[in-house]
Amino acid sequence: MSVPPVLELEGLEIGREGDGAPIVADLTLSLAPGESLGLIGASGAGKSLSALALLGLLPPGLRARWRRMALAGQRYAAASAALRPLRGRGIGLVFQEPLAALNPVLPVGFQLAEVLRRHLGLARRAARAEAAAWLERVGLAPPAAFLGRHPHELSGGQRQRVAIALALAPGPPLLIADEPTSALDPPSADEILRLLVGLARERGTALLIVSHELELLARHCERLAVLAEGRIVESAAAAELLAAPREPATRRLVAARLGPPPRPAGAATAVAPEPLLRVRALRVERRARWLRRGSPPILDGLELELRQGEALGLVGPSGSGKTTLARALLGLVPVAGGSIRFAGSELAGLSPRGWRPLRRALQIVFQDPGASLDPRMQVGAIVGEGLRIHGIGRDAREREARVRAALAAAGLDPDCAACYPHELSGGQRQRVAIARALALEPRLLVLDEALSALDAALRRDLLALLDRLRRELGLALLFISHDLAATAWLCERIAVLEGGRIVESGPRDRLLAAPAHPVTRRLLAAAGLA
Amino acid sequence: GADTPPAGEPRVAQATAVAAPDRGRLVRSLALDPESLDPHRAESLQAGHVLRELFEGLVAEDAEGRPIPGAALAWSHDPEWRLWRFELRPEARWSDGRPLTAADWVASFRRALDPATGSRSARLLEPIRHAAAVRRGEAPPEALGVVAEGPLRLRIELEHPLPGLPALLALPIAFPVRLSAASAAPLGNGPFVLAERVPGSHLRLIPNPHFHAAAEVAIGELVYLPIEQASAGLARYRAGELDWLDELPATAAAALPPELAPELVVLPVLGTYYFGLNTTRPPLADPRVRLALALALDRDAIASLLGVPGRAAVTLVPPGVPEHRPQPPPWTGEPLAARQRRAQALLAAAGYGPGRPLRFELRHNTGEDHRRIAIAAAASWSRALPVEVRLHHEEFRSFLATRRRRETEMFRAGWVADLPDPLDFLALFRSGDPRNDCGFADPEFDALLARAEGEADPRRRAEWLAHAERRLLEAAPVIPVYHYVSRRLIRPWVRGWRPNPLDRHPSRWLRIEGRPAAAR
Amino acid sequence: MIGFLLRRLAAGALTLLALLTLSFFLIRAAPGGPFDAERPLEPELRARLEAQYRLDQPLWRQYLAFLADLARGELGPSLQYREYRVAELIREGWPVSLRLGSAALLLAVAAGLGLGVLAAWRRDRLLDRLLMALATLLQALPVFVSAPLLVLLFALTLGWLPAGGYGGGALRHLVLPVTALALPHLAIVARLTRTAMVETLAAEFVRAARARGLSETRILLVHALRPALVPVVAYLGPAAAAVLTGSVVVEQTFGLPGVGRYFVQGALNRDYTLVMGVVLLVGALVILLSLLADLLAAWLDPRIRLR
Amino acid sequence: MSRAFAPSPWQRFRRHRAARGALLVLAALTLFALLAPPLLPLDPHSPDWERISVPPEPAHPFGTDAIGRDLLARTALGLRTTLLVAGSAALLALLVGLPWGLLAGWVGGPVGGLMMRIVDVLQALPFLFLAILLMAVFGRRTELLFAAIGGYVWLDLARIVRAETLSLREREFVLAARALGASTGRILVRHLLPQLAGGALVALGVIVPKVILIESFLSYLGLGIQEPMVSLGGLVHEGAQDMSFAPWALAFPAGFLVALLLALHFLAEGLRDALDPRSPA
């Protein structure tokens, strides 16, 4: 190689201050200009921490060392101050959880323009125009509608796009994207990755993409590397690695790709005739801020039915209103019109008191698991809270046992009950949220992108678990996901949401075989299912 | 017979003042922002200071406080001291230049006594015939014994003989008042006129060109700064922003920086600080107990605590009242220890001893000096006697209410004379007087006061009053503590002031001489 | 939004009425009256005087009359300053207090925020400890100690500034009183800011802002400070009302003709009308400023919903 | 994933150096307040005519005041009162202001609005009249005075807490708690309170000095506590009058006051840090 590599990293080690085995032991990595490397690894392997370590931004309590790190030939010491000049300009980082990574009180246009002014020296006006252009580039159109919005006024996918734009905008030689498409629908994910790779080629940027979507990575990255036991255990051309994984860790991830659905549709337990959940003409409006009014409703005239023991897959492009629907079902956003009947009660307009007895039966896993966990509570308390609220379990001992069981079921070490959320990886936090919902043994579980941060193996296990619960206990599932393969695997019925209403719904097989609506077709095509 | 008023030396002093031509600015402090500049309504001492600059009565006071002709050129009275005639100055003018006539005077007196005016100090005018009735609205104002005998002559008839009428007529309540449409404060006739008044900030006065002795006024601009916080006053004096600082607290005077020590002026004041004892309510209803407390009080300690060692008080009427012979009680000379032994005996006779201590409350209004005095007094009693004193301080209005309703056993009080007259003090204890918060009621004492009031002979009058005071101190509804002094800082270049018993120093007599340029 | 404003203003008017009502009866319940003095008035004279000021009527009649006057924008004559009407006193005094107060507020907020940010940035280091100790010291010093100390130092010892007087509002005359007025609030703002900043500086989004390579100053002053301002603003709302209406101690120490002393004098002299006047002033300010604080908080943190 | 668990709040508190120091100072101050007058042969009440305003000397380590009373004994006595005032006012503020602000912020709407309008009214009420009235009606009942002060200072806390609650109540994890079925009480106590506690503690660090200042301002106006009781605020006021020639009469009480407030400040900081699992140990 004649050109020096963009990034040379040798022997990165990350450990907790003071004690214990290192989390990342000896990570060595090299990236050439224009190269895109997909980094995969089990959840909790240390991918995110490694990325943060390169910028000297490890959370307090953690320390990083390396034998050598050079960016574009320039060596850097593993000290926060030394790495400061790298940030933004040298290495762009897309954080794993965009909600936590965006400043909640500043409009996204402002945050983008700020980065542009800082790193490209643009004037105020120019920065704003450029910010708009970037929003458009990452698929937020028209930009004028988004520039002034705050992160909490965006959907999960929209936030993720903003986070990507923020990292891309300064044009760093190295871009690290930590699960940049976990909240994006397949066509958007494809588009974003194409954008990234395209920019990388054009500018000679090196790309390091962390993801659990092996197919997606394989399609866009030349090379894949596997992080396990704190180091890169295997690295090879993408197609080669997927076709012939050598290391057991790789094999575990690759083999975990989903097979065909477990059984033909309709062969499930007897589905109750009366729907457990019936949504009619549901309408949810945007919160009016200041003088702005009259923007279109988020959900309008939405209809939905779900029976006990049934799994309904809800898919749709980013920003179509899936999360809003989930929240409306749980009474967490005000419903402007329509009715939601659940197990014989009307939920729309129900008082908090009226809600309380229903809560146990109706649970949700939020799209941004990190933000949905109380930062001051230990994991055990978080998972056990529902048990205490609803008086499940005779005593503290039994509840603790249930908490441990739920954690284990969600694929977590039960000992992490003593951890605080900030000490966990993104995937681990997501599992905590799942465990919290499962511990209550609800009748209807709403999963909003609940498996997006999990590695393939975990995802498979949890899908199997959900399917088992559905069949054995009659759990009804509203499965909101961009992962069409998983949706198809789990759900007999799939509904497609677009622009606040269901544009198409029907049995899985029919939908997959003969999608009627163009949105459905686009989704399927991008997921390689059409 | 006719009585020529004393022609004061100040006139001579005045001549030199005119010669020295620094008609500069004089800045004086006021310990209180004057509540009113209407002589009939104002009550505070401080308002009085300003009013004396703005107005002049029929009689004025010279720098030593002696009556001299004011708006009246001369006066005469009948042998009974009951019928007085005042010859007005033909050149007397209001500050807008209009002549000031006998009719104006009549109107002013009537206004002062008009119940609608609601004047508190108008009580002082009650020696005038029918004044009391007019004041209560029981007689028409026209009944008042003040009559114009032509434009320049005024007749004043009195209810009873009063040789001291001229001093009375020098008080603000006897100032002429003419309301003007232009300003809320009435028009005056004094040496100065008000140029500017900003509540809480300052009063600016300039010489009145229509004043009859305008040529003698040596101050070009007179500024009064209301400064209610003593420490702030001292700071501003030290910073050179004041030429004259009134009412310096004892503690501040004690700690004066050495360069200011020569500028400190301490003068006796006709006033007494005392404890009032509630005679209507046990345990102090017992005269033995009251006397015991009066005996055992260590006044010298308190006086030296306040930095006025010579002013410990055993009498109510302060020394220095003309014609009055102080009436110290018989035990005055005894050493404190002996007095305290007698007090113990008295208390024992009243049934108090170590097993049954005398318990009472001493209330005072807020104030650092009051607090210190109360603590010291309580300590001096409880050390020597089987006494437990509960101290209680209150903000002024609440304190007054408590005192008036006689809800406490002992309270702090003080009186500064309006007139250099023992009666001014003694009348406070007349039964039925609204100011008699002790509830003291002694027909004999009342009779002595009535006698004195009817007495035309000044010497005899003084004797009746002395007698009354002796009787009062024996019954001890009052325990005098110390006689007031005034403490002030005066720049060396402020000249013309003289010590005087009522401690009044109007700027008319002041002049500025030899002020260094830097201090201008 | 407009609905919110209208609702809040209406609620504010009712609040003001409640405040005035409560104050009206409260101040009349205190012992002693405006016409009490060492020399008492004879009962008949006193009655006449009270009748002049309508104080002889039953309380509820007085109250109704007060409301009727108020509706006409009339606050009545001061009972203490006989030649002045309450409105005049306030009209003359408040501009002074406002001028001093706004300068003090500006100083307190600017310096307080600055020091608070600095301390949070250097959290647990020496500078932080020193700044917080200083803030505590400033908070512990009553104004009646700090103001004379300022005079002692800057007017008497150094002779740089006058010891008192308003001087028509000249800067020289304002420096010391403004400082004295600002110091305690400055200290409080600094402490509140520091705490809130420590909290936001630990947030993930600050780490993300750092990862984007923003300058430390920008992160401190924009990203971390803005959400941290919410509690500070909540405190400042009513505190500003207090600062803008002056302080007795400062006014007395420096001889300033503001309205601050009317609170104390009015109360001590039982100047009922004057007290109602200043209560009206402060009440209106407190209500308006707490509305402003709410609006500001919602602007600072858009997640806050105005309801 | 087995590893040493995160330290508990208590452990974190114990590791906080400044907080440990503060606790020590506070304990020392309390001991001094409680033990100095009974153990030392110094009388806080009776004046010594011979030794008025003397600077510190062996017989009077802190000097004497303007009436000749021992300042060490009086400082200890004043400290006792002030600890009581500060403690009770802080407690009252915490017990009333915190729940009030929390509830007003959480409920919002007309009820929350009404609660805040009540705060507005109380904040604008002529406090002096309240003090005058209480003093007049209850006289020497000092506790009532403290209660009045405490009843005034919780307002700030309520405002600060409410503002933070308004922001917190929209957070995702609060939604999550609601989705779990947590009652309002539980959300307030288990989720919002821990978030607010740190800020509230520090706000208390603002309130306690305010209490002491109000108390000493009342002394300045003569509405303060009655002899023979003293408070540090009152002593500071007394000392301030003679500060140019008897600086010790101001310096010692003020010094103790500052020490007390500093200790409280660092204690609050320590508790705040201990309550935040993300704070560096």
Ligand SMILES: Nc1ncnc2c1ncn2[C@@H]1O[C@H](COP(=O)(O)OP(=O)(O)OP(=O)(O)O)[C@@H](O)[C@H]1O
């Ligand atoms: N602040 C922290 N303190 C202590 N341990 C931490 C901290 N943050 C993360 N960890 C631990 O470090 C390990 C690696 O975390 P990291 O976030 O890098 O995982 P990841 O590979 O990104 O996983 P995921 O795919 O789930 O996001 C995890 O086991 C996690 O528990």
Ligand SMILES: Nc1ncnc2c1ncn2[C@@H]1O[C@H](COP(=O)(O)OP(=O)(O)OP(=O)(O)O)[C@@H](O)[C@H]1O
């Ligand atoms: N508070 C808000 N104010 C204004 N618009 C909002 C608000 N919350 C959500 N929206 C908008 O409503 C639409 C639906 O959002 P929602 O979060 O339901 O999308 P989603 O289907 O879950 O998308 P994703 O797949 O990206 O998570 C989006 O266009 C979003 O921008």
Ligand SMILES: [Mg+2]
């Ligand atoms: Mg991760």
Ligand SMILES: [Mg+2]
């Ligand atoms: Mg979503």
